[in-house]
Amino acid sequence: MTRFASPISVLIICMNEAGMIGPCLDSVDFCAEIIVVDSGSTDGTLDIVREFITKGYPIRLIHNDWPGFPRQRQFALDHATQPWCLAIEADEAVDDELRQSIIAAIGPGNDAVDGWYIRRRDKLKGYGYAHRWVLHNRLMRLFRRDKATMDLSLRVHESFEVPGETRTIDNGVILHRREVTVEEDLARANTYSSLKVATLVERGKKPGLVRLVLSPLGNFLKFYLAKRYFLCGRHGFVYSMSVMIYSFATEAKLYEASRRDDQL
Incomplete structure (x- = not known):
């Protein structure tokens, strides 16, 4: 080459x-x-x-x-x-x-x-x-x-x-x-979810109860089972859970932002 x-x-x-x-x-x-x-x-x-x-x-x-x-x-x-x-x-x-x-x-x-x-x-x-x-x-x-x-x-x-x-x-x-530690991953999930929600709010995206309940679980199953991170043992479980936490943080913050706007 x-x-x-x-x-x-x-x-x-x-x-x-x-x-x-x-x-x-x-x-x-x-x-x-x-x-x-x-x-x-x-x-x-x-x-x-x-x-x-x-x-x-x-x-x-x-x-x-x-x-x-x-x-x-x-x-x-x-x-x-x-x-x-x-x-x-x-x-x-x-x-x-x-x-x-x-x-x-x-x-x-x-x-x-x-x-x-x-x-x-x-x-x-x-x-x-x-x-x-x-x-x-x-x-x-x-x-x-x-x-x-x-x-x-x-x-x-x-x-x-x-x-x-x-x-x-x-x-x-x-x-x-x-290699990202759990602490670093959670900090990143918190920061990135806030950035994502700011964009969603600008675009007029509204929260949904179904998404709040099902999106985190769906993302966990997507990574742990569909993407086969279960093959990585407990490390794959932790990784999939971090994806679930990020998804929940995004949906929860979007709901919170919507409630705040309704009170203005």
Whole structure:
């Protein structure tokens, strides 16, 4: 595989990822351009990125004050120059099988495809990477630069949108390398649910008793049984429960926000 040869711009947004960004950059050395948008790291992240630049990695390091997830990702996309883009987080890495699959996906025979979904394999605290038979989450991460858009009205769970033909890469995964503790996961669920509810309220979304009761349970069953996280033992149970808690927090906060508006 020729280094830096594939016509792909990698899009990475980061802040204080010194412990993670090195393997991330190393895993995308087959791409012709790597856009790193940093929002003010103070932990040595920038020094690591600059070390990779001195090694010859085609990195464009850009500072942009934090405007929120969607706008920061759009900022990175706006600076890309290659025909294809690969969106990846600083705590993720492309595995060897996926590298080959990405090169094949953008090659001859797939001219009609504008975007590719890629599965991400999460690392569970105390367990390691989720069991290989788990149905890993499918995310839009590889797309033609001139076809992708970002919904800037979202505050969280943003994703590049591709209106044309899309497919899923079957072989290889993005490795999500960060092990999240229960405390960190609950804190994130609290923060992200608040951000999501703010967007839902702006869009006029109303709460529903059925959703409040059934959505958390449905999400637990979706991950624990349908996605087969039960194969990860108690660690998979904890992970599925965290999804349930996030779902409940979102629905409960939406109900609370609705009650508050009714009292104004």
